[in-house]
Amino acid sequence: MRVYVEAKLPELCLPIEAVFWLAFGRAPEIHLDEWGYGIDMEEPVDYRLSPNVVGDTYPDVDEFPLPEELAATGHPVDEAKYLLGVRPERAASWIDNEVEKEAMSYAKEMQKLVSPLLDECKAEVFLALRNGKLRGRAFRWADEEARSHFFEDIPADYWTLSLLVDEPARFDDAREGYACIYVLFEDVLSTFPTPKGVTNPETGERTVFSTVLDEKISPEVKSSKPRGAPQKGDGIAKAAVRAEMSRLSDEGRLSGKKEADIQYAIEWSEKNLSVSVSRSSMQRWIGDILGTRP
Structure with a gap:
Protein backbone atom coordinates (compact mmCIF):
# COMPACT_ATOMS: atom_id res chain seq x y z
CA MET A 1 0.00 0.00 0.00
CA ARG A 2 1.17 3.52 -0.80
CA VAL A 3 -0.16 6.70 0.80
CA TYR A 4 0.33 10.26 -0.37
CA VAL A 5 0.41 12.82 2.46
CA GLU A 6 -0.50 16.46 1.88
CA ALA A 7 2.48 18.83 2.13
CA LYS A 8 2.92 22.58 2.00
CA LEU A 9 5.03 23.73 -0.95
CA PRO A 10 7.79 26.34 -0.58
CA GLU A 11 7.55 29.79 -2.11
CA LEU A 12 10.99 29.46 -3.69
CA CYS A 13 12.90 26.60 -5.24
CA LEU A 14 16.40 26.04 -6.56
CA PRO A 15 16.81 26.01 -10.36
CA ILE A 16 17.59 22.28 -10.25
CA GLU A 17 14.35 21.69 -8.34
CA ALA A 18 12.47 23.32 -11.22
CA VAL A 19 14.23 20.89 -13.58
CA PHE A 20 13.29 17.85 -11.49
CA TRP A 21 9.69 19.04 -11.25
CA LEU A 22 9.47 19.32 -15.03
CA ALA A 23 11.19 15.98 -15.58
CA PHE A 24 9.59 13.79 -12.92
CA GLY A 25 7.04 15.84 -11.01
CA ARG A 26 9.30 15.96 -7.94
CA ALA A 27 8.03 18.82 -5.77
CA PRO A 28 10.43 20.78 -3.54
CA GLU A 29 9.97 20.54 0.20
CA ILE A 30 9.86 23.19 2.90
CA HIS A 31 12.92 22.99 5.13
CA LEU A 32 13.02 24.24 8.71
CA ASP A 33 16.37 25.69 9.71
CA GLU A 34 18.73 23.76 11.97
CA TRP A 35 17.71 25.84 15.01
CA GLY A 36 14.07 24.88 14.57
CA TYR A 37 13.03 28.35 13.51
CA GLY A 38 9.32 28.20 12.74
CA ILE A 39 8.56 24.93 14.52
CA ASP A 40 6.55 26.60 17.30
CA MET A 41 4.70 28.82 14.86
CA GLU A 42 1.34 28.01 13.32
CA GLU A 43 2.88 28.13 9.87
CA PRO A 44 6.38 26.64 9.36
CA VAL A 45 8.94 29.06 7.94
CA ASP A 46 11.16 27.79 5.18
CA TYR A 47 14.74 28.61 6.05
CA ARG A 48 15.24 29.85 2.52
CA LEU A 49 13.25 32.87 3.76
CA SER A 50 14.74 33.03 7.25
CA PRO A 51 17.14 35.96 7.80
CA ASN A 52 18.77 33.90 10.56
CA VAL A 53 20.45 31.54 8.14
CA VAL A 54 19.97 32.81 4.60
CA GLY A 55 23.13 32.43 2.58
CA ASP A 56 24.71 30.12 5.15
CA THR A 57 22.84 26.98 4.19
CA TYR A 58 20.79 25.57 1.34
CA PRO A 59 18.11 22.90 1.11
CA ASP A 60 19.50 19.37 0.97
CA VAL A 61 18.40 18.35 -2.52
CA ASP A 62 19.07 15.02 -4.18
CA GLU A 63 20.79 16.16 -7.36
CA PHE A 64 20.17 12.89 -9.18
CA PRO A 65 17.14 10.94 -10.37
CA LEU A 66 15.60 8.90 -7.56
CA PRO A 67 15.01 5.16 -8.06
CA GLU A 68 11.25 5.60 -8.26
CA GLU A 69 11.74 8.32 -10.89
CA LEU A 70 13.84 6.01 -13.04
CA ALA A 71 11.23 3.28 -12.66
CA ALA A 72 8.39 5.67 -13.53
CA THR A 73 10.10 6.55 -16.82
CA GLY A 74 10.26 2.91 -17.83
CA HIS A 75 13.65 1.88 -16.45
CA PRO A 76 13.53 -0.83 -13.75
CA VAL A 77 16.26 -0.25 -11.19
CA ASP A 78 17.97 -2.16 -8.38
CA GLU A 79 17.23 0.42 -5.68
CA ALA A 80 19.79 -0.72 -3.11
CA LYS A 81 22.59 -0.94 -5.67
CA TYR A 82 21.66 2.38 -7.25
CA LEU A 83 21.54 4.28 -3.94
CA LEU A 84 24.90 2.82 -2.93
CA GLY A 85 26.29 4.12 -6.20
CA VAL A 86 24.98 7.68 -5.83
CA ARG A 87 25.61 7.92 -2.07
CA PRO A 88 28.87 6.04 -1.47
CA GLU A 89 29.66 8.26 1.51
CA ARG A 90 26.75 6.65 3.34
CA ALA A 91 27.95 3.11 2.74
CA ALA A 92 28.57 0.87 5.72
CA SER A 93 32.23 0.40 6.62
CA TRP A 94 32.08 -3.31 5.76
CA ILE A 95 31.09 -2.70 2.14
CA ASP A 96 33.84 -4.00 -0.18
CA ASN A 97 35.49 -1.37 -2.40
CA GLU A 98 34.84 -3.42 -5.52
CA VAL A 99 31.16 -3.66 -4.67
CA GLU A 100 31.09 0.10 -4.20
CA LYS A 101 32.83 0.74 -7.51
CA GLU A 102 30.43 -1.58 -9.31
CA ALA A 103 27.48 0.23 -7.75
CA MET A 104 28.85 3.64 -8.81
CA SER A 105 29.27 2.37 -12.38
CA TYR A 106 25.74 0.96 -12.31
CA ALA A 107 24.33 4.29 -11.08
CA LYS A 108 26.05 6.19 -13.89
CA GLU A 109 24.65 3.83 -16.50
CA MET A 110 21.14 4.19 -15.08
CA GLN A 111 21.40 7.98 -15.09
CA LYS A 112 22.48 7.95 -18.74
CA LEU A 113 19.07 6.50 -19.58
CA VAL A 114 17.31 9.69 -18.50
CA SER A 115 20.04 12.19 -19.41
CA PRO A 116 18.27 13.21 -22.68
CA LEU A 117 15.11 13.95 -20.67
CA LEU A 118 17.04 16.01 -18.10
CA ASP A 119 18.90 17.89 -20.86
CA GLU A 120 15.57 18.77 -22.46
CA CYS A 121 14.12 19.93 -19.14
CA LYS A 122 17.19 22.03 -18.28
CA ALA A 123 16.91 23.68 -21.69
CA GLU A 124 13.21 24.47 -21.19
CA VAL A 125 13.80 25.88 -17.70
CA PHE A 126 16.62 28.03 -19.08
CA LEU A 127 14.44 29.38 -21.89
CA ALA A 128 11.62 30.11 -19.46
CA LEU A 129 14.05 32.06 -17.27
CA ARG A 130 15.40 34.02 -20.26
CA ASN A 131 11.88 34.72 -21.55
CA GLY A 132 10.76 35.97 -18.15
CA LYS A 133 8.18 33.22 -17.60
CA LEU A 134 10.10 32.08 -14.53
CA ARG A 135 11.12 34.83 -12.13
CA GLY A 136 14.39 34.54 -10.25
CA ARG A 137 14.95 35.99 -6.78
CA ALA A 138 18.19 36.50 -4.87
CA PHE A 139 19.84 38.37 -2.04
CA ARG A 140 22.58 40.80 -3.01
CA TRP A 141 25.79 41.06 -1.05
CA ALA A 142 26.04 44.60 0.30
CA ASP A 143 29.76 44.44 1.09
CA GLU A 144 32.28 41.96 2.44
CA GLU A 145 30.85 42.12 5.95
CA ALA A 146 27.12 42.34 5.42
CA ARG A 147 24.35 41.96 2.91
CA SER A 148 20.82 43.17 2.54
CA HIS A 149 18.12 40.84 3.84
CA PHE A 150 15.73 41.59 1.04
CA PHE A 151 15.15 39.51 -2.03
CA GLU A 152 15.28 41.30 -5.34
CA ASP A 153 14.16 40.20 -8.78
CA ILE A 154 16.83 38.85 -11.11
CA PRO A 155 16.57 40.34 -14.62
CA ALA A 156 15.78 37.79 -17.32
CA ASP A 157 18.89 38.59 -19.37
CA TYR A 158 21.07 37.64 -16.38
CA TRP A 159 20.61 33.92 -16.96
CA THR A 160 23.14 31.99 -19.01
CA LEU A 161 23.04 28.32 -19.90
CA SER A 162 26.28 27.72 -17.98
CA LEU A 163 24.61 28.83 -14.74
CA LEU A 164 22.11 26.01 -15.12
CA VAL A 165 24.62 23.45 -16.36
CA ASP A 166 27.86 24.05 -14.48
CA GLU A 167 26.34 24.69 -11.05
CA PRO A 168 22.77 23.49 -11.37
CA ALA A 169 21.68 23.27 -7.76
CA ARG A 170 23.05 26.12 -5.70
CA PHE A 171 25.43 28.97 -6.22
CA ASP A 172 26.40 32.48 -5.27
CA ASP A 173 27.50 34.76 -8.07
CA ALA A 174 30.13 37.37 -7.26
CA ARG A 175 29.80 38.76 -10.79
CA GLU A 176 26.49 40.41 -9.90
CA GLY A 177 26.81 40.18 -6.12
CA TYR A 178 23.97 37.69 -5.89
CA ALA A 179 23.62 35.16 -3.12
CA CYS A 180 20.93 32.51 -2.61
CA ILE A 181 19.63 32.37 -6.16
CA TYR A 182 16.14 30.89 -6.35
CA VAL A 183 13.12 30.65 -8.65
CA LEU A 184 9.47 31.31 -7.72
CA PHE A 185 7.83 27.91 -7.53
CA GLU A 186 4.39 29.29 -8.42
CA ASP A 187 5.92 30.32 -11.75
CA VAL A 188 7.26 26.80 -12.22
CA LEU A 189 3.80 25.32 -11.61
CA SER A 190 2.04 27.73 -13.96
CA THR A 191 4.64 27.40 -16.73
CA PHE A 192 5.09 23.64 -16.42
CA PRO A 193 1.83 22.24 -14.99
CA THR A 194 2.50 18.72 -16.27
CA PRO A 195 5.81 16.83 -15.90
CA LYS A 196 7.31 15.62 -19.17
CA GLY A 197 8.84 12.30 -18.21
CA VAL A 198 5.92 10.38 -16.78
CA THR A 199 2.15 10.49 -16.69
CA ASN A 200 0.68 8.73 -13.71
CA PRO A 201 -3.08 8.08 -13.73
CA GLU A 202 -3.06 6.59 -10.24
CA THR A 203 -6.36 6.60 -8.39
CA GLY A 204 -7.16 6.35 -4.74
CA GLU A 205 -9.39 7.40 -1.89
CA ARG A 206 -8.96 10.87 -0.50
CA THR A 207 -9.07 11.36 3.26
CA VAL A 208 -8.63 14.58 5.20
CA PHE A 209 -4.83 14.70 5.06
CA SER A 210 -3.80 11.92 2.70
CA THR A 211 -4.66 9.85 -0.36
CA VAL A 212 -4.55 6.06 -0.16
CA LEU A 213 -3.69 4.66 -3.59
CA ASP A 214 -5.54 1.78 -5.14
CA GLU A 215 -3.78 -1.58 -5.01
CA LYS A 216 -3.85 -2.02 -8.79
CA ILE A 217 -1.84 0.67 -10.51
CA SER A 218 -1.22 0.80 -14.25
CA PRO A 219 0.82 3.93 -14.90
CA GLU A 220 1.08 5.15 -18.47
CA VAL A 221 4.73 5.78 -19.16
CA LYS A 222 6.29 8.04 -21.72
CA SER A 223 9.93 7.10 -22.21
CA SER A 224 12.43 7.65 -24.97
CA LYS A 225 15.75 5.85 -24.95
CA PRO A 226 18.69 7.68 -26.49
CA ARG A 227 19.77 6.50 -29.91
CA GLY A 228 23.25 6.40 -31.31
CA ALA A 229 26.38 7.59 -29.55
CA PRO A 230 25.93 9.52 -26.29
CA GLN A 231 26.07 13.28 -26.57
CA LYS A 232 29.13 14.94 -25.08
CA GLY A 233 28.38 18.31 -23.54
CA ASP A 234 26.05 19.68 -26.20
Whole structure:
Protein backbone atom coordinates (compact mmCIF):
# COMPACT_ATOMS: atom_id res chain seq x y z
CA MET A 1 0.00 0.00 0.00
CA ARG A 2 1.17 3.52 -0.80
CA VAL A 3 -0.16 6.70 0.80
CA TYR A 4 0.33 10.26 -0.37
CA VAL A 5 0.41 12.82 2.46
CA GLU A 6 -0.50 16.46 1.88
CA ALA A 7 2.48 18.83 2.13
CA LYS A 8 2.92 22.58 2.00
CA LEU A 9 5.03 23.73 -0.95
CA PRO A 10 7.79 26.34 -0.58
CA GLU A 11 7.55 29.79 -2.11
CA LEU A 12 10.99 29.46 -3.69
CA CYS A 13 12.90 26.60 -5.24
CA LEU A 14 16.40 26.04 -6.56
CA PRO A 15 16.81 26.01 -10.36
CA ILE A 16 17.59 22.28 -10.25
CA GLU A 17 14.35 21.69 -8.34
CA ALA A 18 12.47 23.32 -11.22
CA VAL A 19 14.23 20.89 -13.58
CA PHE A 20 13.29 17.85 -11.49
CA TRP A 21 9.69 19.04 -11.25
CA LEU A 22 9.47 19.32 -15.03
CA ALA A 23 11.19 15.98 -15.58
CA PHE A 24 9.59 13.79 -12.92
CA GLY A 25 7.04 15.84 -11.01
CA ARG A 26 9.30 15.96 -7.94
CA ALA A 27 8.03 18.82 -5.77
CA PRO A 28 10.43 20.78 -3.54
CA GLU A 29 9.97 20.54 0.20
CA ILE A 30 9.86 23.19 2.90
CA HIS A 31 12.92 22.99 5.13
CA LEU A 32 13.02 24.24 8.71
CA ASP A 33 16.37 25.69 9.71
CA GLU A 34 18.73 23.76 11.97
CA TRP A 35 17.71 25.84 15.01
CA GLY A 36 14.07 24.88 14.57
CA TYR A 37 13.03 28.35 13.51
CA GLY A 38 9.32 28.20 12.74
CA ILE A 39 8.56 24.93 14.52
CA ASP A 40 6.55 26.60 17.30
CA MET A 41 4.70 28.82 14.86
CA GLU A 42 1.34 28.01 13.32
CA GLU A 43 2.88 28.13 9.87
CA PRO A 44 6.38 26.64 9.36
CA VAL A 45 8.94 29.06 7.94
CA ASP A 46 11.16 27.79 5.18
CA TYR A 47 14.74 28.61 6.05
CA ARG A 48 15.24 29.85 2.52
CA LEU A 49 13.25 32.87 3.76
CA SER A 50 14.74 33.03 7.25
CA PRO A 51 17.14 35.96 7.80
CA ASN A 52 18.77 33.90 10.56
CA VAL A 53 20.45 31.54 8.14
CA VAL A 54 19.97 32.81 4.60
CA GLY A 55 23.13 32.43 2.58
CA ASP A 56 24.71 30.12 5.15
CA THR A 57 22.84 26.98 4.19
CA TYR A 58 20.79 25.57 1.34
CA PRO A 59 18.11 22.90 1.11
CA ASP A 60 19.50 19.37 0.97
CA VAL A 61 18.40 18.35 -2.52
CA ASP A 62 19.07 15.02 -4.18
CA GLU A 63 20.79 16.16 -7.36
CA PHE A 64 20.17 12.89 -9.18
CA PRO A 65 17.14 10.94 -10.37
CA LEU A 66 15.60 8.90 -7.56
CA PRO A 67 15.01 5.16 -8.06
CA GLU A 68 11.25 5.60 -8.26
CA GLU A 69 11.74 8.32 -10.89
CA LEU A 70 13.84 6.01 -13.04
CA ALA A 71 11.23 3.28 -12.66
CA ALA A 72 8.39 5.67 -13.53
CA THR A 73 10.10 6.55 -16.82
CA GLY A 74 10.26 2.91 -17.83
CA HIS A 75 13.65 1.88 -16.45
CA PRO A 76 13.53 -0.83 -13.75
CA VAL A 77 16.26 -0.25 -11.19
CA ASP A 78 17.97 -2.16 -8.38
CA GLU A 79 17.23 0.42 -5.68
CA ALA A 80 19.79 -0.72 -3.11
CA LYS A 81 22.59 -0.94 -5.67
CA TYR A 82 21.66 2.38 -7.25
CA LEU A 83 21.54 4.28 -3.94
CA LEU A 84 24.90 2.82 -2.93
CA GLY A 85 26.29 4.12 -6.20
CA VAL A 86 24.98 7.68 -5.83
CA ARG A 87 25.61 7.92 -2.07
CA PRO A 88 28.87 6.04 -1.47
CA GLU A 89 29.66 8.26 1.51
CA ARG A 90 26.75 6.65 3.34
CA ALA A 91 27.95 3.11 2.74
CA ALA A 92 28.57 0.87 5.72
CA SER A 93 32.23 0.40 6.62
CA TRP A 94 32.08 -3.31 5.76
CA ILE A 95 31.09 -2.70 2.14
CA ASP A 96 33.84 -4.00 -0.18
CA ASN A 97 35.49 -1.37 -2.40
CA GLU A 98 34.84 -3.42 -5.52
CA VAL A 99 31.16 -3.66 -4.67
CA GLU A 100 31.09 0.10 -4.20
CA LYS A 101 32.83 0.74 -7.51
CA GLU A 102 30.43 -1.58 -9.31
CA ALA A 103 27.48 0.23 -7.75
CA MET A 104 28.85 3.64 -8.81
CA SER A 105 29.27 2.37 -12.38
CA TYR A 106 25.74 0.96 -12.31
CA ALA A 107 24.33 4.29 -11.08
CA LYS A 108 26.05 6.19 -13.89
CA GLU A 109 24.65 3.83 -16.50
CA MET A 110 21.14 4.19 -15.08
CA GLN A 111 21.40 7.98 -15.09
CA LYS A 112 22.48 7.95 -18.74
CA LEU A 113 19.07 6.50 -19.58
CA VAL A 114 17.31 9.69 -18.50
CA SER A 115 20.04 12.19 -19.41
CA PRO A 116 18.27 13.21 -22.68
CA LEU A 117 15.11 13.95 -20.67
CA LEU A 118 17.04 16.01 -18.10
CA ASP A 119 18.90 17.89 -20.86
CA GLU A 120 15.57 18.77 -22.46
CA CYS A 121 14.12 19.93 -19.14
CA LYS A 122 17.19 22.03 -18.28
CA ALA A 123 16.91 23.68 -21.69
CA GLU A 124 13.21 24.47 -21.19
CA VAL A 125 13.80 25.88 -17.70
CA PHE A 126 16.62 28.03 -19.08
CA LEU A 127 14.44 29.38 -21.89
CA ALA A 128 11.62 30.11 -19.46
CA LEU A 129 14.05 32.06 -17.27
CA ARG A 130 15.40 34.02 -20.26
CA ASN A 131 11.88 34.72 -21.55
CA GLY A 132 10.76 35.97 -18.15
CA LYS A 133 8.18 33.22 -17.60
CA LEU A 134 10.10 32.08 -14.53
CA ARG A 135 11.12 34.83 -12.13
CA GLY A 136 14.39 34.54 -10.25
CA ARG A 137 14.95 35.99 -6.78
CA ALA A 138 18.19 36.50 -4.87
CA PHE A 139 19.84 38.37 -2.04
CA ARG A 140 22.58 40.80 -3.01
CA TRP A 141 25.79 41.06 -1.05
CA ALA A 142 26.04 44.60 0.30
CA ASP A 143 29.76 44.44 1.09
CA GLU A 144 32.28 41.96 2.44
CA GLU A 145 30.85 42.12 5.95
CA ALA A 146 27.12 42.34 5.42
CA ARG A 147 24.35 41.96 2.91
CA SER A 148 20.82 43.17 2.54
CA HIS A 149 18.12 40.84 3.84
CA PHE A 150 15.73 41.59 1.04
CA PHE A 151 15.15 39.51 -2.03
CA GLU A 152 15.28 41.30 -5.34
CA ASP A 153 14.16 40.20 -8.78
CA ILE A 154 16.83 38.85 -11.11
CA PRO A 155 16.57 40.34 -14.62
CA ALA A 156 15.78 37.79 -17.32
CA ASP A 157 18.89 38.59 -19.37
CA TYR A 158 21.07 37.64 -16.38
CA TRP A 159 20.61 33.92 -16.96
CA THR A 160 23.14 31.99 -19.01
CA LEU A 161 23.04 28.32 -19.90
CA SER A 162 26.28 27.72 -17.98
CA LEU A 163 24.61 28.83 -14.74
CA LEU A 164 22.11 26.01 -15.12
CA VAL A 165 24.62 23.45 -16.36
CA ASP A 166 27.86 24.05 -14.48
CA GLU A 167 26.34 24.69 -11.05
CA PRO A 168 22.77 23.49 -11.37
CA ALA A 169 21.68 23.27 -7.76
CA ARG A 170 23.05 26.12 -5.70
CA PHE A 171 25.43 28.97 -6.22
CA ASP A 172 26.40 32.48 -5.27
CA ASP A 173 27.50 34.76 -8.07
CA ALA A 174 30.13 37.37 -7.26
CA ARG A 175 29.80 38.76 -10.79
CA GLU A 176 26.49 40.41 -9.90
CA GLY A 177 26.81 40.18 -6.12
CA TYR A 178 23.97 37.69 -5.89
CA ALA A 179 23.62 35.16 -3.12
CA CYS A 180 20.93 32.51 -2.61
CA ILE A 181 19.63 32.37 -6.16
CA TYR A 182 16.14 30.89 -6.35
CA VAL A 183 13.12 30.65 -8.65
CA LEU A 184 9.47 31.31 -7.72
CA PHE A 185 7.83 27.91 -7.53
CA GLU A 186 4.39 29.29 -8.42
CA ASP A 187 5.92 30.32 -11.75
CA VAL A 188 7.26 26.80 -12.22
CA LEU A 189 3.80 25.32 -11.61
CA SER A 190 2.04 27.73 -13.96
CA THR A 191 4.64 27.40 -16.73
CA PHE A 192 5.09 23.64 -16.42
CA PRO A 193 1.83 22.24 -14.99
CA THR A 194 2.50 18.72 -16.27
CA PRO A 195 5.81 16.83 -15.90
CA LYS A 196 7.31 15.62 -19.17
CA GLY A 197 8.84 12.30 -18.21
CA VAL A 198 5.92 10.38 -16.78
CA THR A 199 2.15 10.49 -16.69
CA ASN A 200 0.68 8.73 -13.71
CA PRO A 201 -3.08 8.08 -13.73
CA GLU A 202 -3.06 6.59 -10.24
CA THR A 203 -6.36 6.60 -8.39
CA GLY A 204 -7.16 6.35 -4.74
CA GLU A 205 -9.39 7.40 -1.89
CA ARG A 206 -8.96 10.87 -0.50
CA THR A 207 -9.07 11.36 3.26
CA VAL A 208 -8.63 14.58 5.20
CA PHE A 209 -4.83 14.70 5.06
CA SER A 210 -3.80 11.92 2.70
CA THR A 211 -4.66 9.85 -0.36
CA VAL A 212 -4.55 6.06 -0.16
CA LEU A 213 -3.69 4.66 -3.59
CA ASP A 214 -5.54 1.78 -5.14
CA GLU A 215 -3.78 -1.58 -5.01
CA LYS A 216 -3.85 -2.02 -8.79
CA ILE A 217 -1.84 0.67 -10.51
CA SER A 218 -1.22 0.80 -14.25
CA PRO A 219 0.82 3.93 -14.90
CA GLU A 220 1.08 5.15 -18.47
CA VAL A 221 4.73 5.78 -19.16
CA LYS A 222 6.29 8.04 -21.72
CA SER A 223 9.93 7.10 -22.21
CA SER A 224 12.43 7.65 -24.97
CA LYS A 225 15.75 5.85 -24.95
CA PRO A 226 18.69 7.68 -26.49
CA ARG A 227 19.77 6.50 -29.91
CA GLY A 228 23.25 6.40 -31.31
CA ALA A 229 26.38 7.59 -29.55
CA PRO A 230 25.93 9.52 -26.29
CA GLN A 231 26.07 13.28 -26.57
CA LYS A 232 29.13 14.94 -25.08
CA GLY A 233 28.38 18.31 -23.54
CA ASP A 234 26.05 19.68 -26.20
CA GLY A 235 22.90 17.84 -25.15
CA ILE A 236 21.41 20.80 -23.26
CA ALA A 237 22.45 23.32 -25.92
CA LYS A 238 20.85 21.17 -28.61
CA ALA A 239 17.64 20.88 -26.58
CA ALA A 240 17.57 24.64 -25.99
CA VAL A 241 18.04 25.42 -29.69
CA ARG A 242 15.36 22.90 -30.69
CA ALA A 243 12.92 24.31 -28.13
CA GLU A 244 13.49 27.88 -29.36
CA MET A 245 13.16 26.99 -33.04
CA SER A 246 10.07 24.89 -32.36
CA ARG A 247 8.51 27.85 -30.55
CA LEU A 248 9.25 30.18 -33.47
CA SER A 249 7.90 27.61 -35.92
CA ASP A 250 4.66 27.23 -33.94
CA GLU A 251 4.27 31.01 -33.88
CA GLY A 252 4.93 31.29 -37.62
CA ARG A 253 7.99 33.47 -37.05
CA LEU A 254 10.57 31.54 -39.08
CA SER A 255 11.63 33.00 -42.43
CA GLY A 256 10.55 29.93 -44.42
CA LYS A 257 14.03 29.70 -45.96
CA LYS A 258 16.09 26.81 -44.65
CA GLU A 259 19.52 28.41 -44.96
CA ALA A 260 18.38 31.64 -43.32
CA ASP A 261 16.76 29.78 -40.44
CA ILE A 262 19.85 27.63 -39.88
CA GLN A 263 22.00 30.77 -39.80
CA TYR A 264 19.58 32.37 -37.34
CA ALA A 265 19.82 29.31 -35.09
CA ILE A 266 23.64 29.39 -35.21
CA GLU A 267 23.68 33.08 -34.24
CA TRP A 268 21.02 32.56 -31.54
CA SER A 269 23.06 29.75 -29.98
CA GLU A 270 26.21 31.86 -29.98
CA LYS A 271 24.47 34.88 -28.47
CA ASN A 272 22.22 33.23 -25.90
CA LEU A 273 24.07 30.03 -25.02
CA SER A 274 27.68 30.99 -25.75
CA VAL A 275 27.86 27.77 -27.78
CA SER A 276 29.31 27.76 -31.29
CA VAL A 277 27.69 25.26 -33.65
CA SER A 278 28.78 24.42 -37.18
CA ARG A 279 26.27 24.64 -40.01
CA SER A 280 26.28 20.88 -40.55
CA SER A 281 25.68 20.19 -36.86
CA MET A 282 22.90 22.75 -36.69
CA GLN A 283 21.23 21.20 -39.72
CA ARG A 284 21.24 17.84 -37.92
CA TRP A 285 19.86 19.48 -34.76
CA ILE A 286 16.90 21.25 -36.33
CA GLY A 287 16.46 19.67 -39.78
CA ASP A 288 13.25 17.92 -38.81
CA ILE A 289 11.80 21.20 -37.48
CA LEU A 290 12.56 23.03 -40.72
CA GLY A 291 11.20 20.17 -42.79
CA THR A 292 11.83 20.05 -46.52
CA ARG A 293 11.72 23.78 -47.17
CA PRO A 294 14.35 25.07 -49.65
